[in-house]
Every structure is written in structure tokens, then in C-alpha cells.
Amino acid sequence: MIGALTWSVLAPLLASVLCLLAGRAARWVALGAMLVPLAVGSAALVSFVRQPGADFRLLESYPWALGAAWTVGVDGIGAALLALTGLVMSIATISAWNEARRPAAYHALVCLLTAAVVTVFTTLDLLVFYIAWEALLLPMLALIGLWGGEQRRYAAIKFFLFTLAGSILMLALVIALWVVQPEATRSFDIRQLAGQWRLWESTSVLGVSLARFGFVAVLLAALVKVPAVPLHTWLPHAHVQAPTAISVILAGILLKLGVYALYRLAWPLFPLQALVFDHWIAVLGVIGILWAAWVALGQQDLKRLVAYASVSHMGFCLLGLAGLTSSGVTGGMVQAITHGLGSPLLFLLVGVVYDRAHHRRIDGFGGLATPMPRFAWALLLASLSGAGLPGLAGFPGEALVLFGSYTAGGWWSWLGALATLSVVLSAAYLLWMLKRVIYGPLRHPEQAAFPDLDAREQAAILPLLLLLLLCGVWPTPLVAALRPACEALITHVTGAP
């Protein structure tokens, strides 16, 4: 029997073929397929909330060749990310409901992308992980390159090359790990590989240990995706050129892949290396937080501002993970999830005004709260969440990460103090944007006729808004589901030396 997690991959995969046949009904097929990972992920998440544990659930394993296997299973982290994937993909589908340019092909590609992403988040096999990790680039490349804005090809190729270049070493790693294992017990099972970390430490490749090589390889692949400054330059461009729904997916899901690779591969497989590099990664995180926030202050384009805000918020994931305190590691993951709710919401709202005004210049708006009160409310809440206001989803992740840094003591405290500066910067750029977009007098008279959010837009925005409130007011279930897996990771890494 095929289990729930395999169905979460199969459903969008089958749907992608069906979409091509379904013509105009493709959007229904796609939406239906997205609901499968959403349902499975939510059910898994609920099970981790009710019975917290660091174990993998919904396990299935079918052996394949070369010691690889179709092994799927989720811990708290995987469950949360699976649910988030289903949610964001459904919302992206709703937001592209009226896509007029080749809708069947569009939805087919999004389904394909979903299948690949779900595979990454659920598989426990390194080879399958790598294949899916690379495979998801192709539909993404096509989606930006064919449905994007004026400079779509340039943006698509840049995205593709950056992420491909980042992960090219991972292929070498996959092969190397296979080669050095004893022939009898060769496996790609990530759990098994994590237990053999001493082997890579003692194997030398071209003068460095295989472990160091492997850690750097995964790190590079992950940091490009997160993205960490200075590897982030593909992101603003990709966002600006991508259509709204693709920006939603980029911000909501694709960036999480990087964080997930660190949590699932880099730290468990190479614990000693993680302890060597953790300071540098934390510094990168803090640089990202401050740099991107500062750059966001100088933006004129609404979407680029949100993109830089996104980079800034993702820096907290790095800082939290690197500190290896329970609060920090859990907080980094909480931040990844809540950012996956808040950032897509902001991109959806940018898309709303873009659809009406056909531009995204911040100074080309003003006073939109009068003709579009619901839009203004949603933008206000999304921005305040981004600014880390307690009671909204942006707060718990950042608070936990900062708390983790402070309790780690020593110069971690100083890193935490620096990162805290973002409470001022994020308020400055987001409120400045709010003031220029929705407050003040109507500066462009034609905008008085802008209709408020329609039913489709509300259907996409409302679930995110409600979850933003829920995760802010009552983050305990999410934290409880993520914590055991994060603490198991810490035990594994700190127990290594």
C-alpha cells in the first residue's frame, strides 16, 4: 500500500500530467492536488502537537538500487514544512486563478514543483533528496522565465545558475559518501549517515577531510537558497520579475529549502564541522539581518522592499540554528515557518496593487486606505508582523532566536544585541512604506476608483492573515511540535566531540 506521504508526492505529480489534459479546468486539478500535502502535513503536525517527539512518523520505505531507497517520513520540522508547502501552494494557485497565459502549462509546472518540494521535505534518502533538490529548479526556471516580467529571462537564468552553482558540489558529496562507506552496509539513509559522521571526519579528500568538504558543499547549496548575504543577489531580481504567485512560492517555500538542508543535512551529517563553523554562520546571519534591512530602507520598488525584508528575516534562522541553544534552534525553525506565512502575504498584497496600478513604485501610490480599506488592513497587519509586533506571527521566532543568543553567553550575546537592532530598522522601512502607500491623501486621483479586495483575493489572503494572528497569539503548539526534533539535533551535535 502506498502511504500518505508518498501520496503527497504522487498527487501533485499525477496532477501535473492531468493539468496538461484538463485545459481550463487545470486550476481545479492543481488546487485539488495541493490539498493532499496540506491535509497530510496538517494531520502530521497535529500528531506532533498532541504527542511531541523527535521520532519520524508516517514512515515508508521501498528499497531501490545502489543502497538508495524511497524512504519518506517526517519529524516535527518536516511535518510543519509539509503543511506549509501545501498551504502556500494552494494559495499560490488561488492567486493565479485567472492566469490567462497558457493556464494548463502553468498549473502543470506548479504541480511538478510541488511534487519536488514535497519530496525534499519528506524524503530521508540523500540521493532522492539531491535529485528532488535539483529537479525543482527546472519548473521554477520555466515559471519565472516564461510567466515573468520584462526581464524574465535574465532573472530566470540568474536564479537558475546561482542555485545550480551552489548545489553542484552536493553531487560530488553524494557520490563521495557512497564510496567511502563499507560496501556491505552502503546506504543513503540520512539517519544512518548521521550515525557515521566519524567516517567522513577520518577520510581525507585532496588534503581536507571529507566532512569539511561535505559541510561546505551543503552549506553553499543552502546559503544560496536561504539566501545569506552576500549570496542573495539573485533573489530581489527573481522576485521583481516573477509573477505574484511565483513570488509567493519563492518566499514561502523555496527559501525554506535552504534552512531545511542545514537542519536535515549539514548539522546532523557533519556535527564537528558545524561546531567549527557555527560562529561564522551566525555572523553571516546577523550581517544578513542588518544589511538587508538597511538596504530595504532605500528601496523605491514595493516588491524589492518586501524581498529585502524577506532576506533580513531569514537571517534569524541562521543565527538561531548556529547558536545551538534549544530556544535558538527551535526559534530559527519557528521563524522559517512564520516567515512562510508573513512574506507570501506581503507579496500577495503587492500583487493586489500591481494588478490595479500596473506598477510597483512606492511613490506612485498614496492614500489607498480610503478606496481599499480591507487591503489597507491586511497590509497593516502583515507589515506589523514583519516588524515583529508581539501578538503577530513575526514575534515568537525572533524572540526565541534572540533569547537563545543571549543565553548562549559571551559574544553570542553581542550578536544577539546587534540582531535586536532590526526591531528599529524593520519598523522604519515597513512603516515608511505603509505611510507612503496607504496613508496620506490620494495622490493619484485615478486610484480612487480602485476596487477593494475581491472574493478571490480574499480567499488567498484571509487564511494567511488568520494564521498570522494564530501563530502570534498562540504559538505554543507550533513551538511544541518543532522543539523535540530541534533538541534531538542539538544533542546529536553537541554530543559529537
Add this chain to the structure above:
Amino acid sequence: MDAQLLWLIPALPLAAALVNGALALGTARDAYGAPRALVALLAVLGPALSFALTLALWPSAGGPLEGLPEVYRATYFTWFAGSGFALPFTLVLDQLSALMLLFVTGIGALIHLYSVGYMWADRGFARFMCYMNLFMAAMIVLVMGGSLPVTFLGWEGVGLCSYLLIGFWHERTAYADAARKAFVYNRVGDLGFLLGAFALLSVAGSLDYAAISQWCRSADAARLAEAGPLLSLAALAIFLGCCGKSAQIPLAAWLPDAMAGPTPVSALIHAATMVTAGVFLVARLADLYVVAPQALTVVLLVGCATALWGAIAGLVQHDIKKALAYSTVSQLGFMFMAAGSGAFSVALFHVFTHAFFKAALFLAAGAVIHGLHHEQDMRRMGGLRPHLPIAYLAAFYGWWAIVGLPFAAGFFSKDLILEHLWLGHNELGALNIAPLVAGVALLTAGLTAVYMTRVMTLVFWSPCRLDAEARAHIAPTPLTMSVPLLILALGSLVAGFAWVGLPLDALGIPPDALAFIKHYLAPVLAAPEQRWLAAHPHGELGNLPWAIAGVGTLVAALGALIGYAVWRQGPAQVPSAGSETAPSGWGGHWTFAWDRLAEWLIVKPVFALGYALYWVIELAILGISGWLAMQAARALGAGYLAVVQRARLRANLLCAVLGGAAFLAVVIVFVVR
């Protein structure tokens, strides 16, 4: 009454806010808006019931004679937790939070009632009431929070409501700017709050107020010396947060701009309650501040400088609300001076009296503005006493109290502050600066009398400068506004007796019966105050209270006389309607000194750096990396990239779907096997 009922105190206004918010959203497109009577009823009922509940749960005075104080404390749930780190949602109703709640909910309910009259005709009535109720809920959480994080929740909540209410008429650019400025200034303070909280956590191991106090009280000299720098840092950082919320130098400049909000907002948030949260927090952490004496000296000096600056700025304003705003800034400085000299309960006493007389003054100003159809320029008023008798009455008692003439509320609290400053002992290097500060405070008290008398003279006592038509159209004060005005006027007159009591022996009432504040806060604040006194002994008291009261009264009377004499004829020139009200010349330089300093030292450099990072470094990296990418793409040339470049959809899709199908096939083969 059960401690488990504590949650109802913030929940009642919150419920009202939610219902009113739903009504406001549901009727956003409706020409008439939400049903006003229902909205008004809910809006007033929420805070009024909280007030009633506060009284019902009122913790007894406690004190050394009556045994342990009665304190309500309830933990409802854990907000969220890491290991070794939990944020329990704990509410506390001890004497300190009860005293704050008393006027927060009491005066809050009155101002809600006043708002019903003031905002009735406004299109966004329901939205306004929703924000006001939300503010009440947040302020109550701030005050009742049992730990720094819960207080922070309320702290940010009141900041948000302040932002929404300052920008309530957001179509006006200046108002939207003022709202943003308030929020960002507060955020700078919040940075301090967070850093201080984290520093405190690493010292005391907890964010719970009781645990922090316990740690500070029980730590021996060696531990204190070891933790000294970090403790001072924590105290100073948290004080930065207080500076943001309570508009102290260097974060003072947002409060006068905040007068853009509707006048009830100015009265409730920017005079009586929210802006005193900083003073409250210093008092809440009194145990921390007395073991960080340098930090307390900074509190004293900042309060002193702000009081003087605000009083002088208040002297040159033409806009009636701006004048009152600078007055609030100055009065908050007085409160911090009291806290800085270790007299935390005196600081709270001034918070208490100030809440009455400043709310009275603001609501009276609101009645004037309402009466004159949105005229706020005092140069265009004058002689309004017969036209707006209720507003005049409230303003008069408010004036009496703030000037500090005998027996109104401000007289007693101001007198106590001067006394503590004069006798106090705060070291700066080898110097005891407390008496110097007392001198500045006395001067500031005199200036207070001058500028407040100037306001009264320009508005009520000088010859009327309204033309005949405007005079005929002065709007009367509706009943919903008059009732709160009268109650607050009475409060301004008698609130001071809550400390000194009244000689009512003849009626069989013990002399201290009314003087509940004097000893009421002792269970919370007596320990830190006595510890401070032990380390920084006061001078001899002797006949000093009478001397200080006498000198204070003389200075106040002199100031009032000067204020009346100089402005009794009104301004030299009456400007036309809608002319600039911001002071010019040296008054303008003085008023906007901190704005300009912040503008040039912080805002401009920060934004310039943002632009520089983007336009120089970011775009250079973007450009180079993009160029490299395109070169690489050309080199790779063929295959998938070329397909995309030529946008051959069918081939492209074929690639993708075939790849996917192959993947699927693999999966299925092995599943079936």
C-alpha cells in the same frame, strides 16, 4: 472575589474592541456607518466594567501592621517556551498595578464617555472606539503584567493603538507622518527594553518581576559588585525604553507631534495613561534601580533636563494642544526626577494627580476646539469663559492643580518631589547633584506656572478675538462631554488628599483614612525606597516641608502673576485663520532642537547608509554577478537554457513533464515491487 477573574479586567475592553471592530469593518461601505448608540454603549461599558472589577478586587492596603499584603496573581497559560525559557502569561494585581488600574480604567471610562460626544459626528466612529477599547486592553495588560514579556505585550499594544489613533485621520499627510514618527521613536525605546530585558535575564535568571526583585533584594555585596556593570546596563537600557514611551530626552520629540490625533486620544493616551508607562516601569523595577545607582542618577538628570526643556517649549507654543503636550513632557520629567531621587511612590503619586489634572486640561481644550469648530490657535481665541463655562471650570481646576497652588492635587505631589530632591543624595562623581536638580525643578515649577497661566489667559481671560459671527456659532458642550469634565475637575481639586488626608477628626474619620496612597504602595515599594535611603541618607527634615511648600507656592504665584501680566491683553497680532502655529525664531529652535538633532544625527545618516548600501555595493554586486551569470549562460549555450531563452514552450514542457514522469515511473515501479 477570585484571583482567576483577573483576566476579565483586560478582556472586557478587548471584547468591546473586537465587537466594535467587527461592526466597523462590516459597515465600512455603509453610508451611515455602524449603529452609533450600540457602539458607544459597548465602548463605554468595557472600561467601566473593568473599573468596577478593579474596585471589587481591590487589594487591601497591607503594610507592616496589617500583615502580608493581599496580592492577586494568576498564570493562565504559557505563551510560548524554549527550554529554560518560558513566557507564562501571568497577570498580577498588587498595590502598584491596582493604583495604576484605578485611574487607567476610571479616567479611561470617563474619556470614552467624552469621546462619544466628541466623535459622534465622525464617519469612523466605530473604528475610533475599537482602537480606544483596544488601547484600554493593552494598557491594562501592560500594567498587570507579572513579567517583562507580558508587560512588553501591552507595551507594544499601546504603541500600536497610539500609532493607529494618531493617524486616525490618516488622509492628512502630517498626521500620518506623526503616527509613524511616534511608532519609530517608540521602537528605538523598545530596542532598549529588549536589550535590557535580556541583560536582566542573564543576571537574575528570570524575567518575572517578583523573581527579579527577589534576586536584587537577596544578592549580597559581592554578587552585586560582580554583576554591577551588567545591572547598570540593563537598568539604563530599560530606561531607554521608558524614554521612548514617556517622551523623555532624547526620544521626546514624538509626543508633541502626536497631538495630531483626536483630542480624547491626547487626553487618554498622550497625557493620562500610556506616557506614564515609563514611570510605572521604573517603579516596577525599583529593586533593580536602587542597586544600580548610576542608572538612577541618569534617570534623575534626564528627567530634570526634559522637565526644563518641555516647560520652556510650552511657553512659546501657539497651538493649545501643543502647549499642553510640552507641558506633559515637562511633567513626566518631574515624575522621573522623583523616581531618580529614589522616591518611587512619590513619582507614582504625581502620575496619579497628573492623570486627573492633565486629562481635565486636555478635555477642556477638546471642548474649546469642539466649540470653535477645530480652531486650535490660542492667538485666535480669548474671552471664552462665558461661552464655554464647563470647559472653563475644568480648565480652571486643572490649571490650579498643575500650577501647584495650595490645596489642589498638583500642589501636594509637586511639593513632595521638591522636598525629596532637596534632601536627596545622588552622586555624580563626588558631587551630590540632588539639591542642584531641586533648584532646576523649582525654576521649572515657576515656568510651569507662567506657561499654564499664559494658556488660560490667552484662551479664557484675555479679550475675545473672535469676530461676531464666530462668537455666535460657538458650539455648546454636550452632556457626554460635560460629565467627564466636571468629574475630572473635581478630581484635580481633591486627588492630592489621597496622600495627605484631610483633618476630619471632628466627623469621626481618622486623619489617614483618605490618605490611602501614602502607605498603600508600601508592600511593593517600601523595601527599595528604604534600601535607597539607607545607602543615600537624606538630610535633616526639620521645618523643611513647610519651607518648601511656602517657597513652592511663592514661586508658583509669582509665575502665575507674570503669565497673567504679560498676556492679559492677548497677543500683539491676531493671525488669520489657518496660519502657521509652530513657533518661530529662538522658540522654534528650542522647540525643535531634538527633532533636528535626531534628523541630522540619526535619521539622515541611517537612510543615507541604506541608499549607499543599495546603490553602491548592492547594485555593483548585482551587476557583476548578473554579468557573470549571463556569460556563463552563453558559455553553456545549448540545452535547457536555450530552450527557455527562445521560450519554446512545448519543448520546454516536454522536458519537464518527461523528467517528472520518469521520476514517477521509478517510484511506482518500486512501490509495486
